[in-house]
Amino acid sequence: MAMSPTMSSSLCTFAALAGAGGRPGRQASQKAGKKRAVAQPLAAGAVTEAAPPAVIAPAPARPVVSTPRRREGNAGTDQLVAWKSVRQERWEGVLEVEGELPLWLDGTYLRNGPGLWDVGDYGFRHLFDGYATLVRVSFRDGHAVGAHRQIESEAYKAAQEHGKVCYREFSEVPKPDSFVSFVGQMASLFSGSSLTDNANTGVVRLGDGRVVCLTETIKGSIVVDPDTLDTVSKFEYEDKLGGLIHSAHPIVTDTEFWTLIPDLIRPGYVVARMDAGSNERKFVGRVDCRGGPAPGWVHSFPVTDNYVVVPEMPLRYCAGNLLRAEPTPLYKFQWHPESGSYMHVMCKASGKVVASVEVPPFVTFHYINAYEEKDEEGRVTAIVADCCEHNADTSILDKLRLNNLRSFTGEDVLTDARVGRFRIPLDGSPIGELEAALDPEEHGRGMDMCSINPAHLGKEYRYAYACGAERPCNFPNTLTKIDLVEKTAKNWYEEGAVPSEPYFVPRPGAVDEDDGVAISMVSAKDGSGYALVLDAKTFEEVARAKFPYGLPYGLHCCWVPRDK
Numbered sequence: 001m002a003m004s005p006t007m008s009s010s011l012c013t014f015a016a017l018a019g020a021g022g023r024p025g026r027q028a029s030q031k032a033g034k035k036r037a038v039a040q041p042l043a044a045g046a047v048t049e050a051a052p053p054a055v056i057a058p059a060p061a062r063p064v065v066s067t068p069r070r071r072e073g074n075a076g077t078d079q080l081v082a083w084k085s086v087r088q089e090r091w092e093g094v095l096e097v098e099g100e101l102p103l104w105l106d107g108t109y110l111r112n113g114p115g116l117w118d119v120g121d122y123g124f125r126h127l128f129d130g131y132a133t134l135v136r137v138s139f140r141d142g143h144a145v146g147a148h149r150q151i152e153s154e155a156y157k158a159a160q161e162h163g164k165v166c167y168r169e170f171s172e173v174p175k176p177d178s179f180v181s182f183v184g185q186m187a188s189l190f191s192g193s194s195l196t197d198n199a200n201t202g203v204v205r206l207g208d209g210r211v212v213c214l215t216e217t218i219k220g221s222i223v224v225d226p227d228t229l230d231t232v233s234k235f236e237y238e239d240k241l242g243g244l245i246h247s248a249h250p251i252v253t254d255t256e257f258w259t260l261i262p263d264l265i266r267p268g269y270v271v272a273r274m275d276a277g278s279n280e281r282k283f284v285g286r287v288d289c290r291g292g293p294a295p296g297w298v299h300s301f302p303v304t305d306n307y308v309v310v311p312e313m314p315l316r317y318c319a320g321n322l323l324r325a326e327p328t329p330l331y332k333f334q335w336h337p338e339s340g341s342y343m344h345v346m347c348k349a350s351g352k353v354v355a356s357v358e359v360p361p362f363v364t365f366h367y368i369n370a371y372e373e374k375d376e377e378g379r380v381t382a383i384v385a386d387c388c389e390h391n392a393d394t395s396i397l398d399k400l401r402l403n404n405l406r407s408f409t410g411e412d413v414l415t416d417a418r419v420g421r422f423r424i425p426l427d428g429s430p431i432g433e434l435e436a437a438l439d440p441e442e443h444g445r446g447m448d449m450c451s452i453n454p455a456h457l458g459k460e461y462r463y464a465y466a467c468g469a470e471r472p473c474n475f476p477n478t479l480t481k482i483d484l485v486e487k488t489a490k491n492w493y494e495e496g497a498v499p500s501e502p503y504f505v506p507r508p509g510a511v512d513e514d515d516g517v518a519i520s521m522v523s524a525k526d527g528s529g530y531a532l533v534l535d536a537k538t539f540e541e542v543a544r545a546k547f548p549y550g551l552p553y554g555l556h557c558c559w560v561p562r563d564k
């Protein structure tokens with residue numbers, strides 16, 4: 001496929017700082033970190049289709065912000081940009097820093113999400129439909145440089161070119177004429193070629209340094225340049241595993257990549273592993289579904305050191321809904337509590353399923369972490385798996401419709417969520433447990449968009465960072481640090497603001513699990529936007545780096561350390 005070539009990193013980040021007075025030394029920068037510097041855009045917020053020229057004259061950042069069509073009942077949130085389309089083909093600039101950025105914070109925070117929900121005259125209906133938007137904040141010597149641009153997926157480029165939706169998005173189906181004229185035959189409307197490659201969900205840094213944006217369609221895996229935010233190429237899986245969809249959240253470490261591929265024909269899941277540096281996923285094992293006509297939706301899944309946990313949620317893919325032109329209340333899914341809910345455990349080394357237990361019904365997008373529970377002899381007796389659990393209530397999907405997000409009336413309409421803790425015994429018992437890991441009142445009964453210290457992935461851990469709720473609200477509106485040992489939470493809240501996933505970045509050399517910062521991007525009530533840096537220990541603000549314009553909501557993040 002034709003994608004814009006990676007630009008040289010000469011345009012990059014800290015050239016800007018040098019231009020604005022040279023690269024400061026350590027002491028000087030500490031002072032500079034305290035003082036306010038005016039945001040200086042480096043590149044125009046030009047609304048162009050093609051890759052920008054190498055030299056771009058400084059100009060004010062002027063993204064195209066589309067005003068949502070529905071405007072009633074906004075309870076003072078009219079200015080909020082979180083749910084507005086902000087089309088930005090390319091912007092980069094020095095950010096005004098308020099507070100003091102830690103000098104050790106040296107690298108790039110990247111956030112992906114569906115920040116563009118309008119095509120021509122048409123407005124998407126669901127949060128998950130929007131075209132992928134990348135935001136970067138690069139930190140060095142107490143300074144911050146921001147950047148923002150759209151990912152140039154085929155779906156995005158086709159929509160821009162034709163002024164209409166051309167591929168199947170989460171809840172959108174192209175009108176036959178748009179699609180047929182673009183991709184070909186009517187028959188392919190129901191084949192993989194009609195699926196979107198709009199990589200609007202996550203962004204991961206692979207062990208070999210490549211940065212990949214992802215969504216639930218396999219073809220929607222796109223390599224981007226973390227400096228320029230250029231769309232580099234498709235990430236091609238060079239294997240025979242096939243499949244059209246996968247978990248949007250692979251488990252990625254410095255050495256490997258684990259993924260789950262649901263099998264809609266013979267209901268089950270394939271577990272696959274890919275080495276860092278490779279594009280070849282290798283089959284590890286298969287789990288057959290125990291209930292229902294189709295596998296449960298697997299947006300994410302957890303692993304421990306030695307096991308992969310395969311959740312079988314009773315919110316299942318639905319072949320009929322996959323083909324329907326108009327969205328159903330549960331989109332491509334159906335709720336089948338009667339089919340049972342299960343958690344399966346696969347041994348990473350052998351691919352064998354070592355446990356398969358029935359659990360109470362649950363609804364979750366995001367697993368937080370999992371670990372092995374051991375007896376005195378060190379034998380693994382159970383797997384503990386934590387997730388953001390929506391009290392088995394599927395209506396959270398409806399709450400994420402843009403009309404609902406854009407029409408906050410002051411009424412408390414966000415459904416309750418909790419940290420759901422599964423305990424999966426490995427002694428052959430058929431039943432597993434699911435309970436709240438702490439009193440959900442601690443975090444306002446809102447819970448999603450989580451991160452942990454990556455050093456604790458698959459191991460016992462104490463802290464999770466997520467979005468919680470300060471009620472009344474229609475969407476998680478706080479940042480919360482969960483202490484799973486003390487069973488308490490510390491919350492950050494700013495009236496009318498919408499913060500995104502607090503992403504934990506450890507301090508180099510840290511020993512304590514919570515020694516680091518949590519970074520979030522906040523869309524503020526007054527229409528502005530900033531990166532918020534919280535001390536992960538105290539959960540107090542240490543600094544904010546302000547963008548010159550408000551940013552749309554974004555979903556998931558990654559951290560690219562400078563030296564890697």
Ligand SMILES: CC(=O)/C=C/C=C(C)/C=C/C1=C(C)CCCC1(C)C
Pocket residue numbers: 114127128129168169170195196200201215216217245248322332555
């Ligand atoms: C943004 C987010 O969290 C989820 C995005 C999910 C997407 C784009 C799902 C797309 C799908 C299709 C286009 C058809 C097949 C089913 C499904 C994977 C839901």
Ligand SMILES: CC(/C=C/C=O)=C\C=C\C=O
Pocket residue numbers: 201365396417446447448449475476555
């Ligand atoms: C934003 C979200 C849920 C919020 C509800 O409380 C879920 C996002 C899922 C995809 O990444």
Ligand SMILES: [Fe+2]
Pocket residue numbers: 201248249299365366555556
């Ligand atoms: Fe997600």
